[in-house]
Amino acid sequence: MPNRINTDYPGVCFRVADRIGRAGTEKVYYIRFTRDGKVIEEKVGRQYSDAMTPARAAAIRADRIEGKRESRKEVRQTREKQRQEEAHHWTFDKLWNEYKLQKYNVKGLFIDENRYKNHVQPTFGCREPGQVTPLELDQFRTGMEHRGMAPATVRNVMELLRRIIHFAQKRQLCSVPPYLGELPQVNNQKTEDLNPEQLTRLWEVLENDPNRTAANLMKFALLTGMRKGELFKLRWPDIDFSRNFIHIKDPKNGQDQKIPLSAAAWEVLESQPKDSEFVFPGRGGIQRVDINKAVNRIKRAAGLPGDFRPLHGLRHSFASMLASSGKVDMYTLQKLMTHKSPMMTQRYAHMRDESLKRASNLVDEIIAGDVRPKKQ
DSSP states (O other): TTEEOOOSTTEEEEEEEEOOOSSSEEEEEEEEEEEEEEEEEEEEEEEESOOOHHHHHHHHHHHHTTTTTTOOOHHHHHHHHHHHHHHHHOHHHHHHHHHHHHHHTTTHHHHHHIIIIIIIIHHHTTTGGOOOOOHHHHHHHHHHHHHHHHHHEEEEEHHHHHHHHHHHHHOOOOOSSSSOOOOOOOOOOOOOOOOOHHHHHHHHHHOOOHHHHHHHHHHHHHHHOOOOHHHHHHHHGEETTTTTTTEEOOOOOOOOOEOOHHHHHHHHHTTSOOOOSSSOOOGGGGGGOOHHHHHHHHHHHOOOOTOOOHHHHHHHHHHHHHHHTTSOOHHHHHHTTOOOOOHHHHHGGHHHHHHHHHHHHHHHHHHHOOOOOOOO
């Protein structure tokens, strides 16, 4: 063959070519052998970029003759075949990546990412949905329960798994299991409330706490019933001081909301520094992402119950006070709480019922005092 130079190893030759990535030249090695009466020549590698030597080339030649090794061309063809197969091989990992691309603006995607990596991926990441049996789905759920995971967490993981499977099914990407596993029953209707004495102690602590941002944020949560995330994202332009409204942008239920700004809430904002675009900023004036340390310290100073969740509990307290007053109907409370469904507001209905009972008892007292004849 032209431009080929034989080496001391039988069937191994090379040609000189420009070196890849650097100035100069290097040897490109080839092997020759006979198969079925036909002379075959194959390139096996370059001197520097592949660290090829005549001895290595001779070993490759021996393997090729004995059928123990594929040629470089065959390796490329195998890889291409695998790539094409993988393109139609929808594993949970691949489905999750596609799901994130399609649902990039879905709320809670960051939390779902952690759920996927910590729970779904280790068990199902490399498998296709259609390969997962109903028994495996049940075993996956019970395994989380046996590890002591909270029922709500188990339910959230199972719901994420279902969403991925439904995503694949709707787009006809792959087969899916006919049974998606049971969801654990979760009773998360915990309604936290503070009695008048606890509220008084808390307000006194908030009035004197040195961390004014944390104190004002807790006051504002109690006076408006806003969610923690809504408070963290609240910007000064979201406050309409001329009409006394708060615009809640991009809330949990997905639709922008507007709630009234009370006089007491106005006073809180008046005392809050305005050196950031955020009403309750984090360090450096950027959007806050956490305040647990400060609010838990305030909770302890006020002697509140250990299981009371400072910000979420204040939102419940806001709703409980309104419901138990007997002066706010459930529809109004739903709007103030920015609940998407009236079912979410029904947890406070029993408090309203108690206020109605008290009002009914007043009738008894009035009648007893003014109408019924006095006993002699």
